[in-house]
Amino acid sequence: MLNTLTLLVTLTLMTLWLVRRTIAQPLSRLVTGVRALGRGELAYRIVEDPSETELAELAREFNSMASSLEATGARLMREGEERLELERRLRESEKMAAIGKLAAGVAHEIAAPLNVISGRAEMVLKRQPEPPERDRNLRIIVEQIGRITTIVKNLLDFARRRQPDLHRIDVCAVLDGVIEFLDTELERAGVTLTRDERRPAWVRGDPDLLHQVFANLILNAVQAMEAVDGERRLAVRVRPGDSGGEWTTIEVRDTGPGIPESVRGHLFDPFVTTKPNGTGLGLAVARGIVEEHAGRLEASPAETAHGSVFRLVLPAADVTEAARG
Ligand SMILES: Nc1ncnc2c1ncn2[C@@H]1O[C@H](COP(=O)(O)OP(=O)(O)OP(=O)(O)O)[C@@H](O)[C@H]1O
Ligand SMILES: [Mg+2]
Structure with missing residues (x-):
């Protein structure tokens, strides 16, 4: 057992x-x-x-x-790395093409004043003219140097644009500052300003860079209206909370002759200008700044019959902040 x-x-x-x-x-x-x-x-x-x-x-x-x-x-890892490398090379070649285009533009813009400078300087050296004639030539040389300086300064603004320092700001307060800054220009050109806005209009923005954008738009409007004899009216309209509260829209409307046919469609490209002393960089700089704010800047071609309308759309601050937690 x-x-x-x-x-x-x-x-x-x-x-x-x-x-x-x-x-x-x-x-x-x-x-x-x-x-x-x-x-x-x-x-x-x-x-x-x-x-x-x-x-x-x-x-x-x-x-x-x-x-x-x-x-x-x-x-998968290798393919991902290869795709990233390909995208990087594509971006690089796009950048090189843009730089090439820009360099050609700069050369073209600077060539005319340089020709004038060398022609006048040569003339003064060869003929040794008497004071009135000599001074006139020297003045032209100084003016043309000034023009090159403006081109280079605007180009540097365009190329060396800093990243926006974003804060929750009232875009109407930025407009107050720009209008105060330009009041002499507005008065001198006999422009009546009307403002229609729902205050405050909070956006996430860099006040200094947005100041530059509005100053470019308003100066363009004033310069365009100088060509008309009739009423010169600049209307600024601010609408916070468009499209379900996500966007703030700012419109700058003038009673000038409208966007010239010859520049429509490439208004925002560098060196596109119809003005004898323009550098054609104002709108290129403005659009670059707005895009860095994740916004949009466009001209409304449909509404140009009675002047021009520029519309700027910026992300509203409250929504962006809520999304960021
Ligand atoms: N409000 C406007 N009305 C009519 N045309 C305009 C207006 N704003 C811009 N334009 C046209 O767009 C062109 C490009 O404008 P942009 O501000 O880029 O350069 P610019 O004003 O010519 O030169 P800069 O800004 O360097 O003085 C102008 O030359 C003009 O033909
Ligand atoms: Mg301009």
């Missing part, structure tokens, strides 16, 4: 040991492997058992799946 009992206990213990060795341990190794894969450790492999059991087969299958996962992961 005792012997039978001992035999039974021994058999049970041996069965348990066998179950543990052939089922529980391989299963636990499999679970550890699955967990490691789950953590992204794609190089993890289970120690394989050379036997022909189903669990040993499962472990081999697991390892081969892990190998193909690892290879796929590496391939």
